[in-house]
Amino acid sequence: MNLNTQLCNIGFPNPTVVASGYLGVTGSSLANCANKGAGGATAKTLFMDERQGHANPTILTFPGGVINAVGLSGEGIISAKHEFEKYRKLAPENPMIGSIGGRNLDELVEVARIMDEYPVDMLELNFSCPNVDGEMGKPIACDPFLTAQATKAIRKVVKKPISVKLSPNVPDIGLVAKHAEANGADAITAINTMGPGMVIDIHMRRPILTNKVGGVSGHAIKPIALRCVWEIYRATKLPIIGTGGVIKGQDAIEMMMAGATLLGIGSAILYYDMACFDKITDKIRDFMKEEGFDNVSELVGLAHEEGFDRDKLPKEY
């Protein structure tokens, strides 16, 4: 059974990657995930400057998943260089995806330019965090034209492959993905958290998150994530990092059948801790053996009807 996965000519030992935001503050933390079975890792989104994020409580669980309003905390792109160097040293075989953000287009381009020089294999453009509306307005990924504009500007300065991380909170995610593709994206990461949502404590009589609202992830969003990946698979030719509710091997296989090449793993860590990566890859291997597959890439897009061919999609939109 071959679980080696290629995405944008980057080789991953298996299709699981730690999703951005999970265990992604330090290089040693992500290397620990890689050494426990993750194929690769995505670091936490970095901006130009240091960001403190929202006050705690910032991360809670509810029956069905996780809700968070961390608020894009980070030490800033310049200062974070040592974390990428450390990861490279501790997990040399596992690709690293650097996630970038910006409060405006100029900052995004500048952060992308710096990240491109770091020891990362590809960049993920976080256009879709739902927790900073007050500060930054609606995420870029909520508007196909802003997505096009930002992808284009970053493409101009970045040599490494870029994946655009999209929001499920849009009427037509396929359309947004098309705009990213037409402007130079090499892959799509879908989806970011849903919502925002809210949890209330009845005894305190108020929302528990200090930010009041936060992005929803985990089991609760899996059906949405599957549908989004499905639509992106049919709208573009780009490889997809399918993220959202991939908790068990079964979820992973569903996500690949919808069209994902790689699997973003996040809340699975909550349920199965560091064993989640091996649990997922073991299940994929068992399934491939039972069903007679040799290469994991054969699973990608299998749920689409026979005869559906991405290569026959029209090129311009």
Added chain:
Amino acid sequence: MSLPLVFKVAAIRQDSPNLKTYIFKHNIRAKTGQFVMVWMPGIDEVPMSIGWQTKEEFHVGIADAGDCTKAIHEKIKVGDKLGFRGPYGTSFDYKDYDHLICVGGGYGTPPMLNLSQRATEAGKQVTLIQGARSEDYLLYEDLFKQLGVEILFSTDDGSKGHHGFCTEVLKEYLEKVDRSKKICIYTCGPEVMMVKVAKIAKEFGVDCQVSLERYMKCGFGICGQCCMDDSGIRICKEGPIISGEYALEHPEFGKYTRGKSGKVNN
């Protein structure tokens, strides 16, 4: 599920010039050394260790050491509510030892009280070496005495006990202690002190467990805010209690921590 439980403060005790012990009537069922995330609505949520704990109540010793703890000190009165998530993390392992030597520095003493409770119940011999800046800052002498714990004090100004560091007291104590019993050293306090304790334990060939603290967000092992270099272990999950020897393998132990943004504070 990790949503807070909300309890009313049953009593508040001023135990040192800037530490108040908050008492809640609830069986929190924490293992010794575990922590809870204490939620002060509208302000913040911070990790705190459990002090005294029975089936009827639990105590949390809160030092005024930051914005959230300051707000708790100033605003929370008897009858007011605080939220709690947890208990989380690893606990002290004491079952295989006969004699526990607890080293508590400053506000690191509360978890030593809970450990002493469980250990004395299990018939273990317990010694507490407590260090603080002066006599006023020493904690819970009556409660430790009530448990039959042998107590040795040290103060920076010499106002009570040994004039100097508690690590000096520890060293002297280890030189004369009965080594035929199975001994373990437990420590919680300033990290520089715990580094010294872990090194002394290693030097004497005695087991040691340290209680670490890092900036935390989730408390249950997914956010990565409290991870330590270079192993990447999560202090909320593989910690806060780890062996002294393992702690010493970490280049950041006693050297640096990370703040809210993730940036290293030297």
